[in-house]
Amino acid sequence: MLGILAAAIWLLAAAAHGQAEADTADPGEDPSPRIESFHAALLEAMRSNDAYDVRFASLSPVVGEVFDVPTIARISLGRTWKSLDEPARAQFCELLEELITATYTDRFDSYSGQTFHLLSAEPARRGWVVKTELEKSDGERVSLDYYFRGSRVFNVVADGVSDLSLRRADYNSIVKQEGYDRLLAHIRDSIAEYEAGGTDG
Amino acid sequence: MAKALMLAVAVLLGGCASLEGPEYGPYDPFDKFNRGSYKFSDAVDKNVLIPVVKGYQAVTPQWLRNGIGNVFSNLRELDSALNGYLQLKPGSGTTDLARVALNTTVGIGGFFDVAATGGLIYQEEDLGQTLAVAGITRTRYVYVPLAGPTTIRDAPYSFIRAWWPRLLLGSAYGWWMGIIDLLNTRAEVLAVTEARDASALDPYAFTREAYYQRRKFLIYDGDPPMDDFFDDFEDEDEAF
Numbered sequence: 259m260l261g262i263l264a265a266a267i268w269l270l271a272a273a274a275h276g277q278a279e280a281d282t283a284d285p286g287e288d289p290s291p292r293i294e295s296f297h298a299a300l301l302e303a304m305r306s307n308d309a310y311d312v313r314f315a316s317l318s319p320v321v322g323e324v325f326d327v328p329t330i331a332r333i334s335l336g337r338t339w340k341s342l343d344e345p346a347r348a349q350f351c352e353l354l355e356e357l358i359t360a361t362y363t364d365r366f367d368s369y370s371g372q373t374f375h376l377l378s379a380e381p382a383r384r385g386w387v388v389k390t391e392l393e394k395s396d397g398e399r400v401s402l403d404y405y406f407r408g409s410r411v412f413n414v415v416a417d418g419v420s421d422l423s424l425r426r427a428d429y430n431s432i433v434k435q436e437g438y439d440r441l442l443a444h445i446r447d448s449i450a451e452y453e454a455g456g457t458d459g
Numbered sequence: 460m461a462k463a464l465m466l467a468v469a470v471l472l473g474g475c476a477s478l479e480g481p482e483y484g485p486y487d488p489f490d491k492f493n494r495g496s497y498k499f500s501d502a503v504d505k506n507v508l509i510p511v512v513k514g515y516q517a518v519t520p521q522w523l524r525n526g527i528g529n530v531f532s533n534l535r536e537l538d539s540a541l542n543g544y545l546q547l548k549p550g551s552g553t554t555d556l557a558r559v560a561l562n563t564t565v566g567i568g569g570f571f572d573v574a575a576t577g578g579l580i581y582q583e584e585d586l587g588q589t590l591a592v593a594g595i596t597r598t599r600y601v602y603v604p605l606a607g608p609t610t611i612r613d614a615p616y617s618f619i620r621a622w623w624p625r626l627l628l629g630s631a632y633g634w635w636m637g638i639i640d641l642l643n644t645r646a647e648v649l650a651v652t653e654a655r656d657a658s659a660l661d662p663y664a665f666t667r668e669a670y671y672q673r674r675k676f677l678i679y680d681g682d683p684p685m686d687d688f689f690d691d692f693e694d695e696d697e698a699f
Contacts, residue, residue: 333688384689412688413688418677419669419676420672420686426688430664441660448660451657455657
């Protein structure tokens, strides 16, 4: 009996040790330079006064490099992700990357004295958290925290509101009410609206 | 009066009881009513309020709108100070009291936020956060027609927030001040709701999620624990 108890305690201790190791695993190199490059690309797009499609083309490779789109996709879709086969997953990731790029292209469309400040970079459970601030021309500051998994970003938290949580709530609601195919249609519509708005503007 | 108070407390406790699930998570058992309320409020907002707000923005410069926002915020900070003390954060309560004293006098009735320039930052406490700190961490979502998102726990605070300047100023609070307060507040968040409408596929679900997250952020004084998004995917993690 005592032997079984000792074995159970040893197993629990080993599991706890393993968990602690996983939680404090080496987070890798400080990814702050990636965020600084990303912010520089956003500022450049804003200052360029280029047309929407030119800004989209310039931001597209940067977004692909900085964001962990497959991780964002699977967390956003939740259970639906598990039911998709590989080609469907790849199709969704491609569409999502296009949407993320379109959103940044639309939001950062003109320059009026905005500046980015890098505040800190801290190791976290699954990588790093890089904390920054966007300062608008009127002095208003918006905190932007970038959560890394490995060397790429999977979540951006603006003033306490997580982009990934919003996306997950939004997508799951659409899938539940209208189905997965309608979600794809809605995302395509959003991309088209950003493009039309950018072209009109 | 006592009966009404007891009824309100019973509704509040009943509304927050028997919820099982994650803390600060969205709980929306009134989804059908809430969606209807959101749809109605959104139609009124887009067709009536926003056109008026855009007119208000056109005739008031940004510095004036900032100043007006500061005046109403200054009036509400006494409530924030009180809740700072109720949450046993004397530093927070005292900061808000000092801000009110400075801004009301040097800041000319709160028009200029001189306290922030001196490093005293608005603490943004309220009764909903006090109840959360006291243990009510799970609460049902309610979208109040024309008033917007709240929860059973936060509803008393939402009511106090709306009526606080009136309670404080009494008969000196004219109806026109209420209208300016409403227009100025809506103008402050216009860019945010426009961004939401551009990016949300289901604006109702998006608003609900954003509301719960913002409240968690405030309850934790700007440093909330992050959700672990990977719980459902541990088995697949190696594949990525």
